[in-house]
Amino acid sequence: MEKNGNKSSDKKSIFGKHWYSNIYLILSIMFIIWMLFFDTNSYLTHKELNNEISKLKHEKEFYKSKLDSENIQYKNLKNNKEAREKYARENYFFKKNNEDIFIMVTKDDSIAPKTKL
Numbered sequence: 001m002e003k004n005g006n007k008s009s010d011k012k013s014i015f016g017k018h019w020y021s022n023i024y025l026i027l028s029i030m031f032i033i034w035m036l037f038f039d040t041n042s043y044l045t046h047k048e049l050n051n052e053i054s055k056l057k058h059e060k061e062f063y064k065s066k067l068d069s070e071n072i073q074y075k076n077l078k079n080n081k082e083a084r085e086k087y088a089r090e091n092y093f094f095k096k097n098n099e100d101i102f103i104m105v106t107k108d109d110s111i112a113p114k115t116k117l
Contacts, residue, residue: 036043076108088094
């Protein structure tokens with residue numbers, strides 16, 4: 001003995017009659033959007049900072065390995081006279097008194113001494 005012949009109108013959804021009338025749902029969605037995109041501690045900011053941290057860790061490892069190789073070269077130059085002479089000749093164009101040096105320059109090369117970074 002229903003007044004309405006439609007049974008589907010009696011059922012309520014989990015959000016109520018109209019989903020947009022539920023203030024808690026609207027506020028929850030707005031809060032999630034705010035936290036993901038607009039807050040100072042947003043997901044996007046954290047993602048950028050994590051990428052920067054990863055990049056800096058890779059740079060740290062690179063410079064650590066570079067420092068180790070430079071220390072090995074320094075110890076070699078400090079203890080070995082022939083290695084010092086070879087390094088000076090190759091990088092700073094040093095020469096002995098009785099010899100001449102001929103420098104072959106191509107378009108890609110420069111006459112400036114090689115500096116290692």
